[in-house]
Amino acid sequence: MEYEKMLDRLYASLPESTKNHERFQMPAADSLRQGPKTIVRNFPQILKAINRGSKHICKFLAKETATATSIDDTGRLVLSGKFSNQQINDLIAGYTTQFVLCPECKKPDTKVIERQGVKVLKCEACGAIRSVKGL
Numbered sequence: 001m002e003y004e005k006m007l008d009r010l011y012a013s014l015p016e017s018t019k020n021h022e023r024f025q026m027p028a029a030d031s032l033r034q035g036p037k038t039i040v041r042n043f044p045q046i047l048k049a050i051n052r053g054s055k056h057i058c059k060f061l062a063k064e065t066a067t068a069t070s071i072d073d074t075g076r077l078v079l080s081g082k083f084s085n086q087q088i089n090d091l092i093a094g095y096t097t098q099f100v101l102c103p104e105c106k107k108p109d110t111k112v113i114e115r116q117g118v119k120v121l122k123c124e125a126c127g128a129i130r131s132v133k134g135l
């Protein structure tokens, strides 16, 4: 058997959760310009990938871009200003690095919990609990 095929077979035999970790990939932003606004059509998928609600990331994006952000009726992100897909990808990657990926194991399986009134990042993969500034 060819080596690559062997790897494929090994990969296929891994439990689903392991595969998901290794394949964590942010959906690339799919945006369109509408006049002075930029609309990210696949924002719901992005939120799903990072397992977060829209509120915090909207605030983050508004701050980073120095524009207003909102969510429309269909869950799309609306940025006041013209942004390229690349810019949006970079912003979301920045958010992910800062607020989603576990500082210990770098996996995205984290959630925000409150401990003694302070919001902290808890990693479901390795159990690490970290306080993250601005969470």
Ligand SMILES: [Zn+2]
Pocket: 102, 103, 104, 105, 106, 107, 123, 124, 125, 126, 127, 128
């Ligand atoms: Zn971790």
